[in-house]
Amino acid sequence: MAQVAEMLKGSGTSSGYDQGALARAIEACVECTQTCTACADACIGMEGMDRCIRLCLDCADLCSATTRMLTRQSELAGDLAQACAAACRKCADECAKYADSHEPCKICGDACTRCAEACSAVA
Numbered sequence: 001m002a003q004v005a006e007m008l009k010g011s012g013t014s015s016g017y018d019q020g021a022l023a024r025a026i027e028a029c030v031e032c033t034q035t036c037t038a039c040a041d042a043c044i045g046m047e048g049m050d051r052c053i054r055l056c057l058d059c060a061d062l063c064s065a066t067t068r069m070l071t072r073q074s075e076l077a078g079d080l081a082q083a084c085a086a087a088c089r090k091c092a093d094e095c096a097k098y099a100d101s102h103e104p105c106k107i108c109g110d111a112c113t114r115c116a117e118a119c120s121a122v123a
Helices: 002-009 019-043 050-072 077-096 103-122
Strands: none
Touching: 019 050, 019 077, 019 103, 050 077, 050 103, 077 103
């Protein structure tokens, strides 16, 4: 996170966002993008996992876009962070259904929960 915080500090952009919260949200979005993508891949071929796969892929896409918007400190970043938090909560809820029997879903659900919290702090 130190690198993200340093980049934000040196960007020269004055967005009004709390820089610490912004850095935490960026890091959480990057982690969530990766874990959701990996979870979706791990669920491929498993019966009854279509909704989980779709939510993971949607969440990964939204987290990726949110990472870029937060990094640029876009005036729309807060709105996107709010949408990202909502998507992460849905994905975490879906992954929780399988967390006891499928480790990738547990890891993904935990990452989604962290991301939802971090994005909510920015939104």
